[in-house]
Amino acid sequence: MNLIRIKKVFYQNDTLFIFILMLLLSGVVTDNFFTVNNISNLIRQSAPIGLISMGMLLVILIGGIDLSVGSVVAMIGVAFSLLSYEVYFPVAVILSIALGALVGALSGYLIAFKKMASFIATLAMMTMVRGVGYLLSKGAPVSVGSHSSDILVLGAGDFLGIPYAAFLLLIVFVILFVLLKYNVLGRIILAIGSNEEAVRLSGIAVKRTKFMVYVICSILTALGALLIVGRTGVGTPNIGIGLELDAIAAVVIGGASLFGGRGSVLNTLLGVFILSMIGNVMNLLDITSYLQQIIKGMIIIVAVLFQKNN
Amino acid sequence: MFELRNISKSYGGVHALKDVSMTAEPGKIHALLGENGAGKSTLMKILSGAVQKDSGAIYIDGIERDLSSPKKAKNEGISIIYQEFSLVPELTVAENIYLNQLGETFWINWNELYKKADGVVKSLGFSLDVKRKVASLSVAEQQIVEIAKALVSELKLLILDEPSDVLGPREVRILYQTLEKLKERGVAIIYISHHLQEILEISDSVTVLRDGKAVSTVKNEGLTGDKLIAMMLGKVLNRPKRTTPALSSEAKVFRVSGIGLSPSFTEIAFEVRTGEILGIAGLVGSGRTELLRAIFGADTMPKKQLYFNHRSFNSTTPKKSVEWGIAMVPEDRKKQGGFLTQSLRNNISIARFDEVANRLGFIHKAKETSRVTGLTDRLKVKCASIDAPLGSLSGGNQQKVILAKWMNSGADIFLIDEPTRGVDVGARSQIYDILFELADSGKVLIIVSSDLEELITIADRIVVMKNGSIRGEVGKDDFSEEQLLRLAIEEKEI
Numbered sequence: 001m002n003l004i005r006i007k008k009v010f011y012q013n014d015t016l017f018i019f020i021l022m023l024l025l026s027g028v029v030t031d032n033f034f035t036v037n038n039i040s041n042l043i044r045q046s047a048p049i050g051l052i053s054m055g056m057l058l059v060i061l062i063g064g065i066d067l068s069v070g071s072v073v074a075m076i077g078v079a080f081s082l083l084s085y086e087v088y089f090p091v092a093v094i095l096s097i098a099l100g101a102l103v104g105a106l107s108g109y110l111i112a113f114k115k116m117a118s119f120i121a122t123l124a125m126m127t128m129v130r131g132v133g134y135l136l137s138k139g140a141p142v143s144v145g146s147h148s149s150d151i152l153v154l155g156a157g158d159f160l161g162i163p164y165a166a167f168l169l170l171i172v173f174v175i176l177f178v179l180l181k182y183n184v185l186g187r188i189i190l191a192i193g194s195n196e197e198a199v200r201l202s203g204i205a206v207k208r209t210k211f212m213v214y215v216i217c218s219i220l221t222a223l224g225a226l227l228i229v230g231r232t233g234v235g236t237p238n239i240g241i242g243l244e245l246d247a248i249a250a251v252v253i254g255g256a257s258l259f260g261g262r263g264s265v266l267n268t269l270l271g272v273f274i275l276s277m278i279g280n281v282m283n284l285l286d287i288t289s290y291l292q293q294i295i296k297g298m299i300i301i302v303a304v305l306f307q308k309n310n
Numbered sequence: 311m312f313e314l315r316n317i318s319k320s321y322g323g324v325h326a327l328k329d330v331s332m333t334a335e336p337g338k339i340h341a342l343l344g345e346n347g348a349g350k351s352t353l354m355k356i357l358s359g360a361v362q363k364d365s366g367a368i369y370i371d372g373i374e375r376d377l378s379s380p381k382k383a384k385n386e387g388i389s390i391i392y393q394e395f396s397l398v399p400e401l402t403v404a405e406n407i408y409l410n411q412l413g414e415t416f417w418i419n420w421n422e423l424y425k426k427a428d429g430v431v432k433s434l435g436f437s438l439d440v441k442r443k444v445a446s447l448s449v450a451e452q453q454i455v456e457i458a459k460a461l462v463s464e465l466k467l468l469i470l471d472e473p474s475d476v477l478g479p480r481e482v483r484i485l486y487q488t489l490e491k492l493k494e495r496g497v498a499i500i501y502i503s504h505h506l507q508e509i510l511e512i513s514d515s516v517t518v519l520r521d522g523k524a525v526s527t528v529k530n531e532g533l534t535g536d537k538l539i540a541m542m543l544g545k546v547l548n549r550p551k552r553t554t555p556a557l558s559s560e561a562k563v564f565r566v567s568g569i570g571l572s573p574s575f576t577e578i579a580f581e582v583r584t585g586e587i588l589g590i591a592g593l594v595g596s597g598r599t600e601l602l603r604a605i606f607g608a609d610t611m612p613k614k615q616l617y618f619n620h621r622s623f624n625s626t627t628p629k630k631s632v633e634w635g636i637a638m639v640p641e642d643r644k645k646q647g648g649f650l651t652q653s654l655r656n657n658i659s660i661a662r663f664d665e666v667a668n669r670l671g672f673i674h675k676a677k678e679t680s681r682v683t684g685l686t687d688r689l690k691v692k693c694a695s696i697d698a699p700l701g702s703l704s705g706g707n708q709q710k711v712i713l714a715k716w717m718n719s720g721a722d723i724f725l726i727d728e729p730t731r732g733v734d735v736g737a738r739s740q741i742y743d744i745l746f747e748l749a750d751s752g753k754v755l756i757i758v759s760s761d762l763e764e765l766i767t768i769a770d771r772i773v774v775m776k777n778g779s780i781r782g783e784v785g786k787d788d789f790s791e792e793q794l795l796r797l798a799i800e801e802k803e804i
Binding site for chain 2: 178182183184185187188190191194195197198199200201202203204205261262
């Protein structure tokens with residue numbers, strides 16, 4: 001009887017258990033995992049992909065997919081770096097986010113109003129936006145200019161030893177958590193993923209909601225891009241290749257259904273940390289990056305198989 | 311000889327078939343007749359291996375056989391042709407005919423394939439260029455290809471599900487000729503149809519199904535359309551009755567006009583008063599569902615004109631309709647009505663949040679809980695909690711939740727398509743009670759149902775549709791299933 005109850009608790013929180021398991025494993029197999037430096041580094045590394053994955057989660061919740069996020073990261077990085085020579089920090093930030101929103105608006109328009117498959121629309125956006133990034137930067141990385149060096153503080157600084165990036169991640173997390181749990185928009189997003197036609201026949205503006213979700217995803221992606229620029233000090237046009245797959249992997253490890261309607265922000269973030277811990281530990285263990293890719297893929301398969309069997 | 315003995319099948323506690331027995335003899339056409347939902351399709355799916363029976367046995371030439379998969383049924387020589395053909399449009403006639411055998415050899419001898427396919431088509435008495443793509447064929451020609459496809463493996467029993475529905479009168483003749491050829495070959499044929507004339511013309515014997523039971527099996531000797539109708543109807547349990555309230559002077563009128571479901575037929579127009587339940591009868595495909603969807607704006611209908619409460623409007627989208635106080639309960643609960651993976655809470659709140667949420671859209675959970683539980687209690691929804699997923703409820707309770715959604719939205723006009731589909735008998739009367747309560751509280755109810763008895767029970771007035779237009783209207787005093795069925799089925803005005 002007790003065993004059944006334990007099993008149930010375990011299955012309901014499987015992502016959390018995998019996360020804890022990974023945490024313990026990381027502590028055991030390495031000497032320097034649980035150091036302030038490593039943990040703060042881990043959070044700094046995870047924050048951008050964390051923001052992007054949460055955006056991806058919203059898209060996946062409505063039964064869509066956004067393949068353009070990696071390209072958006074590159075283009076926004078380049079755009080911000082170029083802007084940083086021209087305008088002051090807050091203006092550059094606002095313009096960068098607006099540019100991100102524009103990309104999302106375009107994908108959202110094609111998908112929601114022109115009924116294009118999200119896979120196709122965002123695939124096209126992926127190559128276009130990547131091209132824009134290369135065009136703007138003429139193919140070379142662009143360092144951050146003097147007007148907006150504040151970005152470096154955002155990327156590398158901390159408050160009470162906690163990186164600013166962690167605060168940003170936390171704020172977005174709380175907003176999305178509340179949105180999905182206590183807000184009408186969140187309810188509608190979940191319902192669209194569950195049965196889009198039924199939402200339409202309930203008299204709800206489905207198209208507008210879908211459009212908004214793609215805009216939100218791209219805005220979060222732009223925020224992630226800014227964190228990356230802040231950490232590295234450069235906007236790189238060839239960064240973020242394959243990033244969309246990492247984000248999708250994090251969402252899936254977080255137990256979301258790729259058909260939509262099911263998923264949680266908390267589990268998505270745990271998924272992000274599980275993935276980055278795998279990378280982090282293997283780096284600490286000096287495992288070559290080629291082998292890392294293989295192991296990462298295997299862990300994704302195991303994690304998802306495990307959830308499937310529940 | 312094919313014998314079905316005491317076949318039963320239920321879906322989630324609802325009997326689709328109960329103790330049904332019938333036989334099909336070689337070289338004979340056996341017709342299967344019944345209203346929508348009488349169990350015809352389920353029975354044939356069991357015979358062709360697509361659905362598993364709960365109990366009963368199938369005998370072929372006196373030996374019990376296991377037909378638990380389509381492949382096993384195929385091996386026994388059983389083929390079924392559905393209304394929706396299972397042909398591959400982009401392949402040629404010959405490829406389609408031999409589709410199941412194409413993978414058996416590594417190389418395909420195309421010349422031989424074409425020759426063989428040509429032979430099969432000719433043996434049915436037709437000539438068709440077997441190199442043509444199926445997509446370029448007429449519906450009747452495609453049907454011949456389907457039959458030819460069934461013939462290339464050993465064929466002992468051919469089941470045709472409403473085969474003439476997709477055909478014109480001349481094409482039906484072609485079908486009859488083909489069936490004659492098959493009879494000569496000693497193939498047993500089960501012919502599902504609701505066209506009485508057809509059945510009288512071609513069948514050797516008829517089995518009538520009603521409410522999942524085989525009512526009778528008769529030889530086609532001295533049969534008449536009237537006799538068949540009488541068999542299809544029968545009488546079952548008494549259902550709750552509502553006395554139509556006298557129309558009060560305060561009753562408002564909901565008027566619909568300008569709906570053209572098919573360019574060649576007259577436009578649809580009618581009116582309903584608040585407190586009145588209008589039933590819409592007709593066969594599947596008569597345009598009943600399309601009519602409701604057009605009123606609701608689920609499909610665009612440019613010339614539509616609605617009038618309610620002294621105002622004219624034309625709501626072109628579901629969103630606008632809901633703002634005008636119109637609600638629609640669709641016939642397909644799973645695909646269009648509810649969110650099976652979502653909580654009852656979300657299912658009920660979704661059409662109207664403004665009572666429980668502030669202007670920024672944040673939901674006051676306690677308010678929502680009391681509102682939602684108020685409705686689930688009132689409608690007697692059986693559920694673990696309002697946070698349980700809709701999919702965990704029985705069909706009847708799911709339907710109550712969908713009704714609760716629209717009651718929560720404050721709708722005035724309820725368009726309800728098949729109110730009790732997939733709902734068991736017990737919950738049915740509860741749903742009728744809800745519908746009566748809605749009408750008594752001054753709502754407009756327009757209800758589509760395939761179940762004539764249901765309509766007679768709940769409606770105050772019934773209009774009958776056929777081919778996308780209204781065939782007639784029957785007042786409460788003149789309700790009879792016979793009258794309704796005649797209007798829905800027969801070709802000529804009575």
